[in-house]
Amino acid sequence: MRWLFSILLAVSASCYGVTVGGGSPWSESVPLTVKGDSVVSVVNSTTNLLSGGGVFTGGWDDTLYYSSIIVSLRSDVSSATNGFVAEFSDDQTYVVSDDTYTLLGDGGKTYSFQPSARYFRIVYTNGVSAQGEFLVSTQLKQGYVKPSSHRIGDEIVGEDDAELVKAALTGQDHNGHWHNVRTTHDGDLLVSDTSSGLSIARGDVEGQSFVHKFGNAPDFDFGDNPVTIWDGANAADINVMQYVYSTTNAIDSISSSSTSDVIAIEIQGVDADFNIIVQTNSLAGQTRVAMTTPLYRVFRCRNIGATSIVGSFYCYENTALNLGTPVDTSKIRAAIDDGNNQTEMAVYTVPAGKTGYMRDWYASIAGGNKTSNYIMELYARPPGQVFQLKHKWAIADSGTSMVQFKFEEPEIFAEGTDIELRVSATSSGVTAASISAGFDIVLVDD
Helix, strand or coil, X not given: CHHHHHHHHHHHHHHCCEEECCCCCCCCCCCEEECCCEEXXXXXXXXXXXXXXXXXXXXXXXXXXXXXXXXXXXXXXXXXXXXXXEEEECCCCCEEEEEEECCCCCEEEEEEECCCCCEEEEEEEECCCCCCCEEEEEEEECCCCCCCCCCCCCCCXXXXXXCCCCCCCEEECCCCCEEECCECCCCCECCCCCCCHHHHHCCCCCCEEEEEEEEEEEEECHHHCXXXXXXXXXXXXXXXXXXXXXXXXXXXXXXXXXCCCCCEEEEEEECCCCCEEEEEEECECCECEEEEEEECEEEEEEECCCCCCCCCEEEEECCCEECCEECCHHHEEEEECCCCCEXXXXXXXXXXXXXXXXXXXXXXXXXXXXXXXXXXXXXXXXXXXXXXXXXXXXXXXXXXXXXXXXXXXXXXXXXXCEEEEEEEECCCCCCCEEEEEEEEEEEEEC
């Protein structure tokens, strides 16, 4: 019976265009290969030449049993703009969808379509010149058909036939993990271009951000050496020449020396776990305001209100005040003075989950009162260690007063590292000196 069934199956399959192959007559299963048939559409094929502006309108083909349509065109002159139209209809009257192309003269193109409605026809409008050669050949095909071909080396033009593909690009990172490729907010491909500061600043480089730190030591003398580049290095005001770091989340207070300052202040810093924290607290004049979240480090404060700060702003560990100014100035961790509406402190701590890559630093004489040299130093302190010298250079009060250094290979700082710039005057006669300095760091997610 199995032998007889196999013969009948083979005969039946051959009658319906099905080929039987593989296995013996007594196999439990018989694989089948379906051969697709195709026909040439007589009503949508022609070689009749068209005069200038002439139109060939094909007849409606029923595509119900076909999966693709192949149209080959050739003309020695160009069609009208969007002169080749593939039309689809459900009732041979109303066109529900169409594809339009412009055929460029003295050449041929092949187009492939999937039926979007039951009936199909083509409409071809010639350009202004009469044709000396014209060919339209349309085939209706069953089964899969490779889309129209295009050599890799050929120029792509807007009239090329194309297959619309939507796909998710995926890439493997250095740890062997796979991720979907993302785009920027503008829809451009998101790339890791660490050499482009603009791309990083725009947020177009995934997992990277940019920090520009700048500071000023406004008033120091030779006897104050070494001096941290920050607002507190001011002999006439705070007079804290070496920046003091907190040992716990103790930075919890803000106030102003003016009763009129009732302004919103944004405070940026980290907690004792080096988590980045950005908070907004509003001044209440000379009255102490408790910060929403106490901090371990503060590296930037700025006025985000609609009016300028009138007095001096202080961010500090809670201590006694004298008209809004901390009596113990060693408790101050950030200050805003002289109408800047933002701190000037070349002090920074790398947040958790980040590695800092310092790109460059700069220093400039802002007001030394005599010809002298100044020694600039870059220091860094990894968690649990001491401050280590990372770079040293000198600038002169005479001649060029600004220097900038760009690292060929960036200086690397791990999370939790405290970074600061310092200055020392080399002449004992220096008084009322002022130095501005800063650095740029790219933060990369670990």
